[in-house]
Amino acid sequence: SQQGEEDPQALSIQEGENATMNCSYKTSINNLQWYRQNSGRGLVHLILIRSNEREKHSGRLRVTLDTSKKSSSLLITASRAADTASYFCATVINAGKSTFGDGTTLTVKP
Amino acid sequence: NAGVMQNPRHLVRRRGQEARLRCSPMKGHSHVYWYRQLPEEGLKFMVYLQKENIIDESGMPKERFSAEFPKEGPSILRIQQVVRGDSAAYFCASSPQGPNNSPLHFGNGTRLTVT
Numbered sequence: 001s002q003q004g005e006e007d008p009q010a011l012s013i014q015e016g017e018n019a020t021m022n023c024s025y026k027t028s029i030n031n032l033q034w035y036r037q038n039s040g041r042g043l044v045h046l047i048l049i050r051s052n053e054r055e056k057h058s059g060r061l062r063v064t065l066d067t068s069k070k071s072s073s074l075l076i077t078a079s080r081a082a083d084t085a086s087y088f089c090a091t092v093i094n095a096g097k098s099t100f101g102d103g104t105t106l107t108v109k110p
Numbered sequence: 111n112a113g114v115m116q117n118p119r120h121l122v123r124r125r126g127q128e129a130r131l132r133c134s135p136m137k138g139h140s141h142v143y144w145y146r147q148l149p150e151e152g153l154k155f156m157v158y159l160q161k162e163n164i165i166d167e168s169g170m171p172k173e174r175f176s177a178e179f180p181k182e183g184p185s186i187l188r189i190q191q192v193v194r195g196d197s198a199a200y201f202c203a204s205s206p207q208g209p210n211n212s213p214l215h216f217g218n219g220t221r222l223t224v225t
Contacts, residue, residue, distance in 0.1 A: 042201055100153040102152040
């Protein structure tokens with residue numbers, strides 16, 4: 001079973017609205033990362049949050065981590081059509097591999 | 111500084127042939143990872159290598175699949191006697207340090223089609 005699972009599977013919003021995606025995981029982690037993938041391309045790293053951090057910001061992105069609930073959220077504020085992509089969370093356990101969920105497909109309508 | 115380079119971008123093989131996928135990590139990166147992605151799905155881990163050593167190959171099928179990252183040259187993912195089920199996008203990623211400390215930098219993938 002997946003270590004990280006994103007929710008919802010698909011999200012469609014209007015330009016200017018905020019988009020929130022969630023990631024739940026099963027076992028304790030060292031860090032959690034969010035990535036973005038445009039169609040036909042490789043993943044691009046967005047934010048890495050460590051297990052002792054609760055919140056990180058990068059531009060219009062805000063990531064939170066709740067280790068007690070084993071969950072993380074990615075908030076994109078003031079969304080743009082160019083934000084349309086799939087978003088994945090990845091977890092790292094004990095210096096091992098990064099394990100990815102199946103992603104949230106975000107569509108931002110102009 | 112060039113990113114992670116994968117080639118070829120598209121590869122078509124007939125059943126039973128061999129597929130060789132190449133990955134040149136970013137300059138200064140000694141950690142390489144291979145992932146497989148089916149349409150509408152996430153990335154499935156295959157193997158993690160660090161210069162000449164396989165660190166974790168828990169995601170590699172036991173047969174037909176092998177990976178190497180030699181001292182000189184690109185990392186190679188080799189699939190022998192391909193079958194239709196091997197059709198997928200294969201992504202390589204690299205990092206300067208291990209997964210605990212640095213995010214992954216991905217290439218744009220090789221799309222393998224087995225006919």
